[in-house]
Amino acid sequence: MPSPAGDDHNDEPSGSSPAGLGYSADDDGEVCVHGRPLALPPKERAVLHLLLQRWPRTVSKEEFAREVWAGQAMSDESLARCIAQLRQAVPPATGLALRAQYRRGYRLQVTTDGPSAVAPPAAAHGRLLHVAMARPHQVETLTHARQLVQQREADALVRAEQLLRALIAEAPDYLAARLAFAECLAATVSCGLAVRRERIDEALAHLAWVETEAPQMPGLLTETAHLLDCAWRFDEAAVLHARALAGSPLDAATHYYRGWHLLATDRPREAVQALEQALQLNPFSVYMAILLARALATAGDHEAALARALRTRANAPENRAAALHLLGVQALVKPSPALAAPALQMLRDPASWIFAASTLGYVLARSGEAEAAARVITNTDPGNPSEQATHAAALALLGRRTEALDRLERAAGEGCGHLPLVLLATENATLRDDPRWSAIAARVWPRRT
Template sequence: MDVSIRNEYACQSALNGQWNMNDAYSTVDDCKKMHEVSWITEMHNSSDALADIDPVSAGFDIDLDGFVSYKDSLLFLPPKERGAFRLLLNAWPKVVSKEEFSKNVWAGRMSDQSLARCITQLRRALASLGVVQIDALYGQGYRLAILSDKVRRFSTVPATVHSRKSDAVKPHAALIEACIHARQLLELRSLDAFSQAESILKNVISKAPDYMMAKLLLAQYVAERAFFDGNIQRSQIDEALGQLKIVQDAEPYLQGLQSQMGYLLDCKWHFDEARVVHEQALQMFPDDDIAYYRYGWHLIYTNGSSATVDAMRSAAQLNPFSPNIAIGLVRACACANMDPAEVLAQARSAYSSHPDSPSAYVALLYTLAWVDPQPEIAHAARHFVQKNRYAHSLTSRAVAYILARCGDHAGALEVIEKHSSAHGIHLAALIAMGMLDEAMIKVKAAAETGFGVLPFSLNVPECAALKQHPDYPWVHEKVFSRMPKK
């Protein structure tokens, strides 16, 4: 095998007994250089921003706990983004230098890459307000601009995250921080992280039952578990949807509400209802990357082809720092029947952009196994599992497929037996081993549950052989009976 290909597989480090994702691609420095260039070249036209309205007059407020609100709506910002925004608000209309960000937000331990990422995430979080922009000034720093014409135009705005009007008392700062931490845990998508997030959110809700963001995040937990390991009951999905209806009555403009409802409806295979709320989410928050991301998965479930790629690309453009979105784009390209070489290029790009993400690494191995199965890929997957307890259960479907596709059938069967599920998560591995009838048995059992990840499995190219099975028409009717009308 060519040496460059071996490097792509990250097998050199695996063969040496040390798994290190950075050995697969030497791109960390390249990423840093990219952000340095972004700092130098990024410049926004602020011709619409006038200096006659200050942040307080525009509706911004910083409370004693350091949380920022806009027109009585608490902005749900992670700590770094919140600190950076406070700095920009307090400095307005002056420029905040990199040194000031480093000293006041990062305690002197800031990199250009981390600041660029923070500003991008902050812009995304503030986009739905439509009244501010953050300008990058070459050689100086960043400056907050108030779009005064839009402040006058919008007398009221949807609550970005938490409306004080719906709560008698603002939640304690510690509870808000706990929810931010829980959301970050959900992004990790490990069993341990899921368990911690669930415990945190239930504790927050017990202390602040009217805090709607906690209910929204708990519904997200249910949907993520339903997709990634199937360890959820249908009744939990129904209960989560019921809680979201309560949230909708209290805060109908809470960002993420509609797309989360659509995500849960997709888990129940109510694709017709899901399509409506996904489209509502995009109409209400056209700059929400998560809305595009969840809509992209909806289209994968319903075989949306090229539209799936468009949705995922929109999500990636809005948030280039999310490995989960980058991986979603890889899957969208594969499900849209793009040339395998193009899909592989997308997987390489995802890992190159997120070299510290275990999920991006496994997605690259998975795509390599699909395109050009080699024993070295299986070796890298086995080594990954040995070194990463966190990822084993949630990536068992990927690891089983990699092993099966690369000829290690015994290893694949061991993974399948250890992580068996009623939702047919290992169909691709069974099909790769030629076990089509066994796979169909799993499919029919999963179809009977009436919820779960089966629609995704049926639409990925590595499971295409199932559609030739004589029992597939029954399965299709069972799973896709509630498809949206064209």
């Protein structure tokens, strides 16, 4: 649809268009690339659909509010968030860019002479293209499952695993589903749920299948490296992290998982740099921000950790994990009896974040509520050594050092999981002068001792 005279400055190369790059917007609200649906969250998909329909015109904020938000309140921040997410999914390297028009809105701009001149897509965009290579209901199932994984909640991870197992059984050649399944199992293990080596081996087997069929598939190196980190095979993981970073320097997940690796191998300052880069590329990820604050605290920069936690809470005021995490950082940096009240309130309204119990136990122990902290610890799943180990700091504060070390020792016997981050956390620094701690550390990092 041509734009009115003076409405836009069309600086696309002559003869170029989004359609020439393979993009189309169908009548059902789908955005397709070379005929295959592009998997995006609903709002982002609707924004891109409208931009494609209106190309080359600028779409005003009023049009977005009317056509996409459909009468619901739309803030400048919510629109900007959608645009930022789309820029991750559709980076300029693909030949299509999203440009802001000052005080007017946004428009699409073609930046190349056609699809033959498009540079290799960034990993985030490449993942979306692979996701789209299936039947519509399979694409929707995979997209939903990945959204569940991103929640980092126990029930959500269980449901995601169920969906992905069924999807792989239905479509065994759907490589993106196998990659997502590996991501789901890695998240489950690294969060302390169902920590078993055979689960890591199962995930690695799926990735080996993907490597055989599509060795250049975006995300393959990063997910394999993270699984190796979860199995404490850090030397092997380091090689893959370096390769992933060289191949996908603009991928937030690549930097995030490398940050996890650096933090787990006792290089917190390097981890801070990697996680800051991840957050720049994906500024709305609560969990990237939480891990960055943890890295700052582990590096000894407690005030910066607190500032980061406060910023995360302000940016995500409705997010329970952000609220809980802030309480934990406040208890570490500026302990106060006043922290007990919000912690006790959260106990009455159970949170689904995986690290809720250990965070609340620590906050209560640090703020003088010993009995409440002890109740939280007692209610932890006795059959999950990795989850029990997350209470080590609270147990030490309660004078139960031997029990804290017992729990760390049992978790080390699992041979995988998030224990490296637990051992290196500032909260557990008081346990490191115990001879048993050195023996536990030797099981996690045998080459360091």
